[in-house]
Amino acid sequence: MNILGRLAGAFFGYLISGGSILGAIVGYFFGSMFDRGLSQGDFVGGFHSQRGRQQIQQVFFKTIFSLLGHLAKADGRVSEDEIQTTRSIMEQMRLNQSQKQQAMDFFAQGKAADFNIDALLDEYRQVSHKNRMLTQMLLEVLILGALSDGDLHKNEEAILLHVFTRLGFSQNDYQRMLAMVQGQQHFHQGGGASGQRFYTQESREDALKEAYDVLDSNPAASDRELKKAYRRQMNQHHPDKLVSRGMPEEMVKMANEKTQEIKAAYELIVEERKK
Numbered sequence: 448m449n450i451l452g453r454l455a456g457a458f459f460g461y462l463i464s465g466g467s468i469l470g471a472i473v474g475y476f477f478g479s480m481f482d483r484g485l486s487q488g489d490f491v492g493g494f495h496s497q498r499g500r501q502q503i504q505q506v507f508f509k510t511i512f513s514l515l516g517h518l519a520k521a522d523g524r525v526s527e528d529e530i531q532t533t534r535s536i537m538e539q540m541r542l543n544q545s546q547k548q549q550a551m552d553f554f555a556q557g558k559a560a561d562f563n564i565d566a567l568l569d570e571y572r573q574v575s576h577k578n579r580m581l582t583q584m585l586l587e588v589l590i591l592g593a594l595s596d597g598d599l600h601k602n603e604e605a606i607l608l609h610v611f612t613r614l615g616f617s618q619n620d621y622q623r624m625l626a627m628v629q630g631q632q633h634f635h636q637g638g639g640a641s642g643q644r645f646y647t648q649e650s651r652e653d654a655l656k657e658a659y660d661v662l663d664s665n666p667a668a669s670d671r672e673l674k675k676a677y678r679r680q681m682n683q684h685h686p687d688k689l690v691s692r693g694m695p696e697e698m699v700k701m702a703n704e705k706t707q708e709i710k711a712a713y714e715l716i717v718e719e720r721k722k
Contacts (some may be wrong), residue, residue, distance in 0.1 A: 503581075506574045511536075511585060512550045513567055514610065515592045516557025522600035525558065532595035536588065539704075564606075568613040580683055582614050583624070584702070590628040623663060630660025631708055655719055658712035670720065677713040681706055 519529040533554060537547050556562060575581055593603040611621045659665050664676040686702040
Protein backbone atom coordinates (compact mmCIF):
# COMPACT_ATOMS: atom_id res chain seq x y z
CA MET A 448 0.00 0.00 0.00
CA ASN A 449 1.46 3.37 -1.00
CA ILE A 450 1.38 6.01 1.76
CA LEU A 451 4.44 8.05 0.77
CA GLY A 452 2.41 10.65 -1.09
CA ARG A 453 -0.03 11.11 1.79
CA LEU A 454 2.69 11.55 4.37
CA ALA A 455 4.71 13.92 2.18
CA GLY A 456 1.61 15.87 1.18
CA ALA A 457 0.47 16.34 4.76
CA PHE A 458 3.98 17.37 5.85
CA PHE A 459 4.55 19.92 3.09
CA GLY A 460 0.96 21.19 3.35
CA TYR A 461 1.56 21.80 7.04
CA LEU A 462 4.83 23.66 6.38
CA ILE A 463 3.57 25.75 3.44
CA SER A 464 0.47 26.84 5.34
CA GLY A 465 2.53 27.99 8.29
CA GLY A 466 1.55 25.16 10.60
CA SER A 467 -2.14 25.04 9.69
CA ILE A 468 -4.03 21.78 10.26
CA LEU A 469 -6.16 22.66 7.22
CA GLY A 470 -3.00 22.88 5.12
CA ALA A 471 -1.98 19.42 6.29
CA ILE A 472 -5.40 18.03 5.38
CA VAL A 473 -5.28 19.57 1.89
CA GLY A 474 -1.76 18.24 1.42
CA TYR A 475 -2.89 14.80 2.56
CA PHE A 476 -5.72 14.86 0.00
CA PHE A 477 -3.41 15.63 -2.93
CA GLY A 478 -0.88 13.15 -1.65
CA SER A 479 -3.54 10.42 -1.61
CA MET A 480 -4.22 11.07 -5.30
CA PHE A 481 -0.49 10.66 -5.93
CA ASP A 482 -0.56 7.33 -4.08
CA ARG A 483 -3.50 6.11 -6.15
CA GLY A 484 -1.56 7.00 -9.27
CA LEU A 485 1.39 4.96 -8.04
CA SER A 486 -0.79 1.97 -7.17
CA GLN A 487 -2.21 2.04 -10.72
CA GLY A 488 1.24 2.34 -12.22
CA ASP A 489 0.31 5.73 -13.59
CA PHE A 490 0.77 9.03 -11.77
CA VAL A 491 -1.64 10.76 -14.13
CA GLY A 492 -4.26 8.17 -13.17
CA GLY A 493 -4.23 9.61 -9.65
CA PHE A 494 -5.67 12.83 -11.00
CA HIS A 495 -7.89 11.09 -13.54
CA SER A 496 -11.17 11.68 -11.72
CA GLN A 497 -10.35 15.34 -11.13
CA ARG A 498 -8.73 16.46 -14.36
CA GLY A 499 -9.53 13.93 -17.05
CA ARG A 500 -13.18 13.02 -16.58
CA GLN A 501 -14.58 15.89 -18.61
CA GLN A 502 -12.24 15.15 -21.51
CA ILE A 503 -13.20 11.45 -21.45
CA GLN A 504 -16.89 12.38 -21.43
CA GLN A 505 -16.44 14.63 -24.45
CA VAL A 506 -14.52 12.00 -26.43
CA PHE A 507 -16.98 9.26 -25.36
CA PHE A 508 -19.88 11.41 -26.60
CA LYS A 509 -18.17 12.14 -29.92
CA THR A 510 -17.16 8.49 -30.42
CA ILE A 511 -20.65 7.10 -29.83
CA PHE A 512 -22.51 9.39 -32.22
CA SER A 513 -19.81 9.42 -34.91
CA LEU A 514 -19.72 5.61 -34.95
CA LEU A 515 -23.51 5.36 -34.92
CA GLY A 516 -23.49 7.51 -38.05
CA HIS A 517 -20.76 5.36 -39.60
CA LEU A 518 -22.70 2.16 -38.87
CA ALA A 519 -25.95 3.64 -40.20
CA LYS A 520 -24.27 4.41 -43.54
CA ALA A 521 -22.51 1.03 -43.76
CA ASP A 522 -25.25 -0.74 -45.74
CA GLY A 523 -25.50 2.11 -48.27
CA ARG A 524 -28.45 3.99 -46.82
CA VAL A 525 -29.51 5.41 -43.47
CA SER A 526 -32.86 3.90 -42.48
CA GLU A 527 -35.55 5.64 -40.47
CA ASP A 528 -35.12 2.99 -37.75
CA GLU A 529 -31.44 3.88 -37.39
CA ILE A 530 -32.24 7.58 -37.16
CA GLN A 531 -34.97 6.85 -34.62
CA THR A 532 -32.60 4.74 -32.50
CA THR A 533 -30.10 7.59 -32.44
CA ARG A 534 -32.85 10.01 -31.44
CA SER A 535 -34.01 7.55 -28.78
CA ILE A 536 -30.48 7.42 -27.34
CA MET A 537 -30.43 11.23 -27.28
CA GLU A 538 -33.78 11.25 -25.47
CA GLN A 539 -32.56 8.69 -22.94
CA MET A 540 -29.53 10.90 -22.36
CA ARG A 541 -31.86 13.89 -21.90
CA LEU A 542 -29.73 16.07 -24.11
CA ASN A 543 -30.62 19.73 -24.45
CA GLN A 544 -31.11 21.27 -27.89
CA SER A 545 -27.47 22.32 -28.20
CA GLN A 546 -26.22 18.84 -27.24
CA LYS A 547 -28.66 17.21 -29.67
CA GLN A 548 -27.34 19.37 -32.47
CA GLN A 549 -23.77 18.45 -31.57
CA ALA A 550 -24.73 14.75 -31.51
CA MET A 551 -26.29 15.03 -34.98
CA ASP A 552 -23.18 16.85 -36.24
CA PHE A 553 -21.02 13.94 -35.05
CA PHE A 554 -23.52 11.50 -36.60
CA ALA A 555 -23.15 13.35 -39.94
CA GLN A 556 -19.35 13.28 -39.65
CA GLY A 557 -19.48 9.51 -39.18
CA LYS A 558 -21.52 9.15 -42.38
CA ALA A 559 -19.00 11.14 -44.43
CA ALA A 560 -16.93 9.31 -47.05
CA ASP A 561 -13.68 10.67 -45.61
CA PHE A 562 -14.47 9.70 -42.00
CA ASN A 563 -11.28 8.48 -40.31
CA ILE A 564 -12.50 5.75 -37.96
CA ASP A 565 -9.05 4.69 -36.78
CA ALA A 566 -8.06 8.21 -35.75
CA LEU A 567 -11.23 8.48 -33.67
CA LEU A 568 -10.75 5.07 -32.04
CA ASP A 569 -7.11 5.79 -31.25
CA GLU A 570 -8.09 9.11 -29.67
CA TYR A 571 -10.78 7.42 -27.58
CA ARG A 572 -8.43 4.65 -26.49
CA GLN A 573 -5.73 7.10 -25.47
CA VAL A 574 -8.05 9.44 -23.58
CA SER A 575 -10.02 6.66 -21.85
CA HIS A 576 -6.80 5.00 -20.64
CA LYS A 577 -8.11 1.72 -22.14
CA ASN A 578 -10.84 1.52 -19.50
CA ARG A 579 -12.52 -1.79 -20.26
CA MET A 580 -15.74 -1.24 -18.31
CA LEU A 581 -16.41 2.10 -20.00
CA THR A 582 -15.51 0.71 -23.42
CA GLN A 583 -17.89 -2.23 -22.97
CA MET A 584 -20.73 0.25 -22.45
CA LEU A 585 -19.68 2.03 -25.65
CA LEU A 586 -19.62 -1.24 -27.61
CA GLU A 587 -23.05 -2.30 -26.33
CA VAL A 588 -24.58 0.98 -27.54
CA LEU A 589 -22.95 0.51 -30.95
CA ILE A 590 -24.32 -3.04 -31.26
CA LEU A 591 -27.75 -1.74 -30.30
CA GLY A 592 -27.46 0.87 -33.06
CA ALA A 593 -26.41 -1.73 -35.63
CA LEU A 594 -29.38 -3.95 -34.71
CA SER A 595 -31.91 -1.11 -34.76
CA ASP A 596 -33.26 -1.86 -38.26
CA GLY A 597 -33.75 -5.53 -37.39
CA ASP A 598 -30.90 -6.76 -39.58
CA LEU A 599 -27.16 -6.89 -38.95
CA HIS A 600 -25.68 -6.13 -42.37
CA LYS A 601 -22.31 -7.71 -43.21
CA ASN A 602 -20.76 -4.24 -43.57
CA GLU A 603 -22.05 -3.26 -40.13
CA GLU A 604 -20.62 -6.44 -38.64
CA ALA A 605 -17.27 -5.77 -40.32
CA ILE A 606 -17.18 -2.30 -38.75
CA LEU A 607 -18.12 -3.66 -35.32
CA LEU A 608 -15.40 -6.32 -35.50
CA HIS A 609 -12.89 -3.66 -36.52
CA VAL A 610 -13.92 -1.43 -33.60
CA PHE A 611 -13.69 -4.35 -31.17
CA THR A 612 -10.19 -5.28 -32.39
CA ARG A 613 -8.94 -1.69 -32.41
CA LEU A 614 -10.13 -1.21 -28.83
CA GLY A 615 -8.49 -4.40 -27.57
CA PHE A 616 -11.44 -6.83 -27.61
CA SER A 617 -11.47 -10.24 -29.30
CA GLN A 618 -13.86 -11.80 -31.80
CA ASN A 619 -15.12 -14.04 -28.99
CA ASP A 620 -15.86 -10.89 -26.96
CA TYR A 621 -17.85 -9.62 -29.92
CA GLN A 622 -19.92 -12.80 -30.27
CA ARG A 623 -20.59 -12.93 -26.53
CA MET A 624 -21.59 -9.25 -26.34
CA LEU A 625 -23.75 -9.52 -29.46
CA ALA A 626 -25.73 -12.38 -27.89
CA MET A 627 -26.01 -10.42 -24.66
CA VAL A 628 -27.35 -7.26 -26.35
CA GLN A 629 -29.78 -9.29 -28.47
CA GLY A 630 -30.97 -10.99 -25.30
CA GLN A 631 -31.44 -7.63 -23.60
CA GLN A 632 -33.35 -6.33 -26.62
CA HIS A 633 -35.77 -9.26 -26.78
CA PHE A 634 -36.12 -9.51 -23.01
CA HIS A 635 -37.02 -5.81 -22.84
CA GLN A 636 -39.46 -6.04 -25.75
CA GLY A 637 -41.09 -9.07 -24.15
CA GLY A 638 -41.83 -7.14 -20.97
CA GLY A 639 -39.25 -8.93 -18.83
CA ALA A 640 -37.76 -5.75 -17.41
CA SER A 641 -41.15 -4.22 -16.66
CA GLY A 642 -42.09 -6.96 -14.24
CA GLN A 643 -44.48 -8.77 -16.59
CA ARG A 644 -44.76 -12.43 -15.60
CA PHE A 645 -47.62 -13.71 -17.76
CA TYR A 646 -45.89 -16.06 -20.19
CA THR A 647 -47.17 -18.91 -22.30
CA GLN A 648 -45.00 -22.02 -22.04
CA GLU A 649 -43.31 -21.19 -25.34
CA SER A 650 -42.79 -17.52 -24.56
CA ARG A 651 -41.48 -18.40 -21.10
CA GLU A 652 -38.87 -20.68 -22.62
CA ASP A 653 -37.82 -17.88 -24.97
CA ALA A 654 -37.73 -15.40 -22.08
CA LEU A 655 -35.52 -17.74 -20.05
CA LYS A 656 -33.09 -18.15 -22.93
CA GLU A 657 -32.93 -14.38 -23.33
CA ALA A 658 -32.53 -13.93 -19.58
CA TYR A 659 -29.44 -16.17 -19.63
CA ASP A 660 -28.09 -14.13 -22.54
CA VAL A 661 -28.65 -10.92 -20.55
CA LEU A 662 -26.51 -12.35 -17.76
CA ASP A 663 -23.95 -13.78 -20.21
CA SER A 664 -24.63 -17.18 -18.63
CA ASN A 665 -26.31 -20.48 -19.55
CA PRO A 666 -28.70 -23.07 -18.07
CA ALA A 667 -25.81 -25.37 -17.17
CA ALA A 668 -24.40 -22.82 -14.72
CA SER A 669 -24.74 -23.65 -11.03
CA ASP A 670 -26.67 -21.33 -8.73
CA ARG A 671 -23.37 -19.99 -7.45
CA GLU A 672 -22.06 -19.38 -10.97
CA LEU A 673 -25.33 -17.73 -11.92
CA LYS A 674 -25.15 -15.34 -8.97
CA LYS A 675 -21.55 -14.55 -9.86
CA ALA A 676 -22.58 -13.75 -13.45
CA TYR A 677 -25.39 -11.55 -12.14
CA ARG A 678 -23.08 -9.62 -9.83
CA ARG A 679 -20.52 -9.21 -12.61
CA GLN A 680 -23.11 -7.72 -14.97
CA MET A 681 -24.48 -5.41 -12.26
CA ASN A 682 -20.96 -4.26 -11.46
CA GLN A 683 -20.09 -3.63 -15.11
CA HIS A 684 -23.26 -1.59 -15.68
CA HIS A 685 -23.40 0.25 -12.37
CA PRO A 686 -24.19 3.90 -13.31
CA ASP A 687 -22.07 5.50 -10.57
CA LYS A 688 -19.02 3.41 -11.47
CA LEU A 689 -19.43 4.15 -15.18
CA VAL A 690 -19.78 7.90 -14.57
CA SER A 691 -16.68 7.86 -12.34
CA ARG A 692 -14.79 6.31 -15.26
CA GLY A 693 -15.90 8.96 -17.73
CA MET A 694 -19.34 7.97 -19.01
CA PRO A 695 -21.38 11.14 -19.63
CA GLU A 696 -23.83 11.68 -16.78
CA GLU A 697 -26.57 12.03 -19.41
CA MET A 698 -26.30 8.26 -19.97
CA VAL A 699 -27.23 7.37 -16.39
CA LYS A 700 -30.84 6.63 -17.36
CA MET A 701 -29.66 4.15 -20.02
CA ALA A 702 -27.34 2.45 -17.52
CA ASN A 703 -30.15 2.30 -14.95
CA GLU A 704 -32.43 0.59 -17.46
CA LYS A 705 -29.74 -1.98 -18.17
CA THR A 706 -29.33 -2.78 -14.47
CA GLN A 707 -33.13 -3.16 -14.17
CA GLU A 708 -33.11 -5.64 -17.06
CA ILE A 709 -30.21 -7.55 -15.52
CA LYS A 710 -32.05 -7.76 -12.18
CA ALA A 711 -35.31 -8.84 -13.84
CA ALA A 712 -33.49 -11.52 -15.86
CA TYR A 713 -31.82 -12.91 -12.74
CA GLU A 714 -35.12 -12.94 -10.81
CA LEU A 715 -36.87 -14.79 -13.65
CA ILE A 716 -34.21 -17.51 -13.72
CA VAL A 717 -34.17 -17.88 -9.92
CA GLU A 718 -37.96 -18.12 -9.90
CA GLU A 719 -37.85 -20.85 -12.56
CA ARG A 720 -35.14 -22.80 -10.73
CA LYS A 721 -37.25 -22.93 -7.57
CA LYS A 722 -40.00 -24.89 -9.36
